[in-house]
Amino acid sequence: MPRPILTADRMRAAEQAAIEGGTSVETLMDRAGTALAEAVHRLAGTGDTLILCGPGNNGGDGYVAGRKLVERGHRVRVAALAPPASAACVAAASRWDGETVTFEQASPSPILVDCLFGTGLTHGLEATVSERLSDLAKSASSAIACDLPSGVGSDDGRCLSPVPAFDMTVTFGALKPAHRLMPALPSMGRVVLADIGIDASSTWFEIGRPEVPALAAAAHKYSRGYVAVLAGEMSGAASLAASAAARSGAGYVRVIGDGLFQGLPASVVVGGKLGLLADDGRIGSVLIGPGVGRGAGAKALLQAALDCGKPLVLDADALNELGANPTGMSDAILTPHAGEFARLFPGLDGTKPEMTLQAARNSGAIVVSKGPDTLVASPDGRLGFAPPAPSWLASAGTGDVLAGIISALRARGMDAFDAACAGVWIHGRAAELAGPLMIADDLISELPAVLA
Numbered sequence: 001m002p003r004p005i006l007t008a009d010r011m012r013a014a015e016q017a018a019i020e021g022g023t024s025v026e027t028l029m030d031r032a033g034t035a036l037a038e039a040v041h042r043l044a045g046t047g048d049t050l051i052l053c054g055p056g057n058n059g060g061d062g063y064v065a066g067r068k069l070v071e072r073g074h075r076v077r078v079a080a081l082a083p084p085a086s087a088a089c090v091a092a093a094s095r096w097d098g099e100t101v102t103f104e105q106a107s108p109s110p111i112l113v114d115c116l117f118g119t120g121l122t123h124g125l126e127a128t129v130s131e132r133l134s135d136l137a138k139s140a141s142s143a144i145a146c147d148l149p150s151g152v153g154s155d156d157g158r159c160l161s162p163v164p165a166f167d168m169t170v171t172f173g174a175l176k177p178a179h180r181l182m183p184a185l186p187s188m189g190r191v192v193l194a195d196i197g198i199d200a201s202s203t204w205f206e207i208g209r210p211e212v213p214a215l216a217a218a219a220h221k222y223s224r225g226y227v228a229v230l231a232g233e234m235s236g237a238a239s240l241a242a243s244a245a246a247r248s249g250a251g252y253v254r255v256i257g258d259g260l261f262q263g264l265p266a267s268v269v270v271g272g273k274l275g276l277l278a279d280d281g282r283i284g285s286v287l288i289g290p291g292v293g294r295g296a297g298a299k300a301l302l303q304a305a306l307d308c309g310k311p312l313v314l315d316a317d318a319l320n321e322l323g324a325n326p327t328g329m330s331d332a333i334l335t336p337h338a339g340e341f342a343r344l345f346p347g348l349d350g351t352k353p354e355m356t357l358q359a360a361r362n363s364g365a366i367v368v369s370k371g372p373d374t375l376v377a378s379p380d381g382r383l384g385f386a387p388p389a390p391s392w393l394a395s396a397g398t399g400d401v402l403a404g405i406i407s408a409l410r411a412r413g414m415d416a417f418d419a420a421c422a423g424v425w426i427h428g429r430a431a432e433l434a435g436p437l438m439i440a441d442d443l444i445s446e447l448p449a450v451l452a
């Protein structure tokens with residue numbers, strides 16, 4: 001099951017529903033603190049532990065975790081930033097009778113647990129507090145954040161004050177958008193999700209390993225997926241996309257365009273008239289964008305793609321050619337990077353999740369908003385958050401490869417949203433296998449291992 005993602009408001013509503021269903025806040029906090037202690041102990045073993053507690057329920061989780069860690073043999077010190085303020089935090093703190101130091105006195109410890117603020121953060125930490133948090137996190141062997149690293153905006157991933165890097169973040173019920181959004185993403189470490197008995201079902205989720213439809217025994221090359229790639233000025237980009245489609249399980253890949261198409265597998269067919277797009281009922285998806293260029297030639301190719309009535313994947317130059325605020329794009333997948341997104345959907349505001357969903361609703365298309373924090377949005381409100389992908393994907397041509405992978409999955413018959421989510425996951429995994437010095441071509445070599 002993919003891990004659900006909830007905004008702070010929706011998390012509070014889920015908590016409220018659990019409370020109305022008969023589970024008290026104290027019980028939820030007890031479960032959260034117990035899960036936090038368990039995760040800390042598993043990661044760091046038994047050792048001297050400093051827990052920084054804030055005045056709200058994030059701090060309350062810390063007091064509970066302190067008690068549980070003492071039971072597990074840790075020497076625990078709690079440093080309170082401010083006296084407990086929320087009722088549940090007051091109750092949890094009243095049960096803490098261990099070592100307590102002032103925040104200013106807190107000295108470095110091998111295990112640091114940050115329970116200052118979570119989803120209730122409203123503004124950045126004071127400079128002296130964030131500096132102290134950073135110093136303590138840097139000098140710890142294991143730094144663990146409760147729910148969110150303190151200073152991170154839960155819904156938008158902004159760092160409202162400087163945020164150090166943590167080894168692990170333990171969150172409850174559901175992930176929060178910030179766990180998978182820049183600029184907070186690199187501070188999270190491993191994100192562990194603990195079940196505290198809240199119904200956290202959501203149409204927002206972290207994209208997990210996909211289930212690609214199995215090949216039928218009676219499959220033939222066209223039923224396995226026929227991808228048509230429209231090529232223009234830069235044949236290398238089309239070659240990358242077409243090769244990626246072929247290595248992602250398409251049964252037949254055709255590149256329509258003039259050019260040398262170096263490096264293309266011999267099995268990829270080159271040539272054919274544009275009229276094929278509409279006439280050949282076997283074509284399962286049409287990819288246009290990588291290397292297609294700008295100008296009259298590109299415009300004619302785009303028009304042919306838009307008119308052919310086949311599932312489309314639009315990337316790169318095709319997105320620029322499309323113009324701002326496209327509408328009526330159902331059965332299309334758009335894969336803009338940040339610059340292309342801003343040109344395609346000017347004037348949207350809000351968080352990246354909100355803007356990507358708005359773009360999908362306005363255009364009618366599945367929108368893959370790429371970057372270090374790729375999101376996949378559907379007009380129906382589904383929103384997939386990519387798991388962290390290696391930053392070495394920042395290399396020319398990797399987007400062309402992604403478009404090729406998605407086109408193959410779409411031609412195979414996957415639903416457009418599922419194909420886009422699966423493509424993003426497969427792309428990230430291929431990058432992990434290809435390693436830091438990879439170039440886009442190397443991603444293609446890893447695809448069979450990822451898809452096996």
Ligand SMILES: NC(=O)C1=CN([C@@H]2O[C@H](COP(=O)(O)OP(=O)(O)OC[C@H]3O[C@@H](n4cnc5c(N)ncnc54)[C@H](O)[C@@H]3O)[C@@H](O)[C@H]2O)[C@@H](O)CC1
Pocket residue numbers: 011012014015028029032054055056057058059060061085086116117118119120121122123124125126146147148172173196198
């Ligand atoms: N929602 C849920 O279902 C559950 C939430 N739990 C915990 O509760 C947390 C949320 O608790 P709260 O809503 O009490 O929020 P927090 O504990 O994150 O912080 C709340 C308090 O801090 C103040 N504050 C915000 N930013 C500040 C800043 N920069 N400097 C000083 N004060 C600041 C707020 O005014 C508020 O009084 C979650 O992150 C999680 O750790 C768990 O106890 C279990 C269940």
Ligand SMILES: Nc1ncnc2c1ncn2[C@@H]1O[C@H](COP(=O)(O)OP(=O)(O)O)[C@@H](O)[C@H]1O
Pocket residue numbers: 316337370371372373374389390391392393394395396397398399400401402427
């Ligand atoms: N810092 C990063 N961390 C993780 N993934 C990244 C990063 N930068 C880019 N990517 C991914 O690499 C790909 C780049 O695509 P794109 O910008 O279209 O490049 P190109 O046009 O050169 O093919 C996208 O899938 C994007 O999500």
Ligand SMILES: [K+]
Pocket residue numbers: 058114115116117118145146147148149150
């Ligand atoms: K925290």
